[in-house]
Amino acid sequence: MDAKDILGLPKTPLPIAQEKKSRPHKDSQRKPDGISREVYALTGGVAPLMPSIDVSQLKRRPPSDEKITWQWLPFTSSARKDNLQLYHWVRVVNGVPPTGDYSFAKYNKSVDVIRYTDEEYAKYLTDPKWTKEETDQLFDLCERFDLRFIIIADRFPTPRTVEELKDRYYSASRAILVARAPSPGEVASHPLVKEPYNVTQEIERKRALSMVLSQTKHQERKDAEVLAEAKRIAESRMAARAAEEPDLPVPPDIGPESAERAIGPGDTISPSNVQVHAAAAAPSTSVIADNSSTLASLRMLKVYLRTYALEQMVQAASSSAGLRTIKRVEQTLQDLGINLKPKVPTKAVCAEHLELRKEILTLLNLQKQLQYKEAEGSSFRDGSYGDMPGTAKRSQRAVDQDRTFVPDTISFGGDRGVKREQKRKGPGRASETPSSPAGAHKRPRKMKASDL
Amino acid sequence: MPHPASEAQVEDGGSASKPQRIIKLGKTTEDGDKKGTNKRVKDIELCIPIVYGTIAFYLGRKASESQSHKWTVYVRGATNEDLGAVIKHVVFQLHPSFNNPTRVVESPPFELSECGWGEFEIGISLFFHSDVCDKKLDLFHFLKLYPEDESGPQSTKKPVVMESYNEIVFPDPSECFFARVQNHPAVLVPRLPSGFTLPAPAPVENMNGKGRGDTKDHPLNHWFMNFSEADELLKLASARQQVQAHIVKLRRELSVIDGMPQPLKPASSYECT
Numbered sequence: 001m002d003a004k005d006i007l008g009l010p011k012t013p014l015p016i017a018q019e020k021k022s023r024p025h026k027d028s029q030r031k032p033d034g035i036s037r038e039v040y041a042l043t044g045g046v047a048p049l050m051p052s053i054d055v056s057q058l059k060r061r062p063p064s065d066e067k068i069t070w071q072w073l074p075f076t077s078s079a080r081k082d083n084l085q086l087y088h089w090v091r092v093v094n095g096v097p098p099t100g101d102y103s104f105a106k107y108n109k110s111v112d113v114i115r116y117t118d119e120e121y122a123k124y125l126t127d128p129k130w131t132k133e134e135t136d137q138l139f140d141l142c143e144r145f146d147l148r149f150i151i152i153a154d155r156f157p158t159p160r161t162v163e164e165l166k167d168r169y170y171s172a173s174r175a176i177l178v179a180r181a182p183s184p185g186e187v188a189s190h191p192l193v194k195e196p197y198n199v200t201q202e203i204e205r206k207r208a209l210s211m212v213l214s215q216t217k218h219q220e221r222k223d224a225e226v227l228a229e230a231k232r233i234a235e236s237r238m239a240a241r242a243a244e245e246p247d248l249p250v251p252p253d254i255g256p257e258s259a260e261r262a263i264g265p266g267d268t269i270s271p272s273n274v275q276v277h278a279a280a281a282a283p284s285t286s287v288i289a290d291n292s293s294t295l296a297s298l299r300m301l302k303v304y305l306r307t308y309a310l311e312q313m314v315q316a317a318s319s320s321a322g323l324r325t326i327k328r329v330e331q332t333l334q335d336l337g338i339n340l341k342p343k344v345p346t347k348a349v350c351a352e353h354l355e356l357r358k359e360i361l362t363l364l365n366l367q368k369q370l371q372y373k374e375a376e377g378s379s380f381r382d383g384s385y386g387d388m389p390g391t392a393k394r395s396q397r398a399v400d401q402d403r404t405f406v407p408d409t410i411s412f413g414g415d416r417g418v419k420r421e422q423k424r425k426g427p428g429r430a431s432e433t434p435s436s437p438a439g440a441h442k443r444p445r446k447m448k449a450s451d452l
Numbered sequence: 453m454p455h456p457a458s459e460a461q462v463e464d465g466g467s468a469s470k471p472q473r474i475i476k477l478g479k480t481t482e483d484g485d486k487k488g489t490n491k492r493v494k495d496i497e498l499c500i501p502i503v504y505g506t507i508a509f510y511l512g513r514k515a516s517e518s519q520s521h522k523w524t525v526y527v528r529g530a531t532n533e534d535l536g537a538v539i540k541h542v543v544f545q546l547h548p549s550f551n552n553p554t555r556v557v558e559s560p561p562f563e564l565s566e567c568g569w570g571e572f573e574i575g576i577s578l579f580f581h582s583d584v585c586d587k588k589l590d591l592f593h594f595l596k597l598y599p600e601d602e603s604g605p606q607s608t609k610k611p612v613v614m615e616s617y618n619e620i621v622f623p624d625p626s627e628c629f630f631a632r633v634q635n636h637p638a639v640l641v642p643r644l645p646s647g648f649t650l651p652a653p654a655p656v657e658n659m660n661g662k663g664r665g666d667t668k669d670h671p672l673n674h675w676f677m678n679f680s681e682a683d684e685l686l687k688l689a690s691a692r693q694q695v696q697a698h699i700v701k702l703r704r705e706l707s708v709i710d711g712m713p714q715p716l717k718p719a720s721s722y723e724c725t
Contacts (some may be wrong), residue, residue: 038608060660067663079694118629130491161717257686299624302585302586302622302624303580303585303589303620303621304589304620304621305585305589305591305618305619305620305621306618306619306620306621307618308500319662332695333691336691336694336695338687338688338691339689340685342470342616342681343679343684344617344680344681344683344684345617345618345619346501346619347499347619349681349684349685349688350680350683352685352688352689352692353682353688355692356688356691356692356695359692359695359696359699360695361697362699363695363699366699366702366703366706367702369706370702370706370709373706373709373710374709377709411619
């Protein structure tokens with residue numbers, strides 16, 4: 001107390017008392033049975049989701065009718081060839097020690113290294129690059145170290161690479177196997193014979209691996225870019241091949257496996273060429289290209305359904321149109337009383353349907369053009385009134401009008417047109433709000449039939 | 453049409469007295485019967501109009517919880533002709549709650565009847581004869597048991613019929629297939645270009661060995677729907693006319709606007725922004 005005064009620490013006995021009160025409360029709720037509180041707290045104080053140890057089992061004692069003692073006894077292991085006498089603690093039940101081999105003896109596995117006789121060496125295994133002595137040493141080490149070639153290479157008296165050692169070992173073993181076999185067929189399934197060791201390939205593979213491992217982040221990124229580029233080229237090459245238009249150039253043949261960095265700039269130029277060319281082509285020719293490429297791809301199929309063919313052709317024809325336009329086409333079809341998918345899709349019906357869709361697209365495009373021209377025209381006329389930003393924004397808005405434009409101007413009969421006009425709450429018309437500056441119009445103008 | 457160079461052309465002068473053994477890419481002919489399958493008929497597409505669907509009858513008094521309806525799923529020629537010359541067998545894939553949900557129908561008429569209570573999508577796979585096509589064609593049809601208007605109790609006499617029309621197109625038929633079916637009533641052969649020499653027509657054989665496979669006298673045939681392309685063609689033609697008329701009008705208006713003299717652009721309006 002006095003110390004606290006001296007130090008100037010606040011005297012706050014209260015919060016501590018509170019903690020003491022709440023903690024026992026908490027603990028009495030959650031103290032588990034079977035294990036002490038501290039041990040339980042090791043797990044974070046919360047019961048595990050899946051109890052790995054049945055807590056009630058922990059305090060269980062072994063069956064009391066058995067007498068268990070632990071004794072320090074000698075043992076033998078079949079894995080040891082020497083007579084070394086080792087001792088360990090053994091659980092003895094009712095005075096009977098356990099029987100059987102040492103439990104870890106079964107893990108003492110080793111490789112069957114083929115040993116040749118001197119005769120066999122002379123007959124099959126002579127090699128200009130290897131002396132008999134070296135080969136003998138190699139085989140000894142292989143047996144001793146269970147074909148762990150890294151260690152063998154380390155221990156080998158003369159300097160040899162791992163690949164050389166492997167090559168010598170595997171080719172020698174193979175030769176011996178084949179020589180000893182009564183007929184070639186019998187050993188053909190032996191792994192040594194089936195898959196011979198290929199030195200050059202191994203050297204190459206390891207080199208490539210180390211290259212990949214030692215790549216810097218920068219190099220990795222560049223590799224990814226090159227591969228993506230190659231993929232894009234391959235894809236555009238396929239698309240260009242499918243199209244029958246002669247004026248679409250086919251990009252040069254570039255394999256995706258090429259890891260050379262030199263490709264970089266060359267790659268980027270060719271796909272953009274293809275794209276630019278395609279974009280520059282007039283909409284009608286690109287539609288024709290799409291159509292004929294669809295036709296070609298359909299002909300490639302062995303069999304297809306008429307409805308499938310129609311879907312493909314419709315997709316091709318609308319490929320230049322956005323989702324909004326496609327929705328408008330479908331709306332127009334419905335207004336005209338035509339099913340989006342024909343009920344009787346014969347060849348003739350599908351052809352007519354396709355043509356109708358294309359014509360509707362043309363119609364919508366023309367409407368857009370007309371709108372745009374009108375807006376332009378009106379903005380010119382009103383230009384002298386409004387401020388400059390206002391006019392510029394106006395012509396921009398004319399393009400934006402596209403967004404909510406609904407073909408109310410075309411009444412195809414039927415109830416829908418009338419109802420829709422009544423439902424829509426469009427903003428004011430042009431005659432009511434001439435040339436007001438931008439900002440006042442949040443939503444674009446809706447065109448009425450009388451506007452045209 | 454892009455053909456690999458090694459494919460054969462239709463031989464002029466018709467008769468196949470000494471047919472060339474042309475190897476199609478990736479396929480080798482083993483026995484003489486398959487010779488015809490490798491030669492294709494160029495630029496002719498064969499079309500098989502089919503109708504597939506379901507007819508479901510409410511069982512009324514005989515209905516139980518698990519079997520309230522008896523229904524039949526089928527694939528038939530659109531004019532009820534025998535499809536056996538083209539289709540070898542059909543596999544209907546039913547809901548897994550059925551025993552052996554994969555049902556194979558080996559011969560025409562290609563149909564399957566079952567009892568049940570639930571509506572589900574049935575997978576229909578068409579397998580063709582070897583000289584026709586080695587790829588199967590998949591269709592899907594939703595089994596409808598309950599009528600659209602829920603007014604009143606279901607009748608056991610009037611079934612719920614759902615049929616879809618479609619056409620199977622073979623863009624590149626083999627000569628053998630073509631010869632076999634060029635006069636078959638189930639197959640639509642287009643008008644042949646002039647100068648085209650037909651291979652000798654083979655007699656129309658019953659490929660499936662059993663009795664007739666057409667559905668002209670099918671017990672359910674008075675429920676079959678009629679699919680006439682004339683109606684649709686008419687509607688489409690009238691729609692196209694309307695659209696074309698509007699296009700003409702718009703084009704006229706556009707040209708009027710384009711022809712209009714441009715008002716003098718106030719020089720200032722383009723110098724800002």
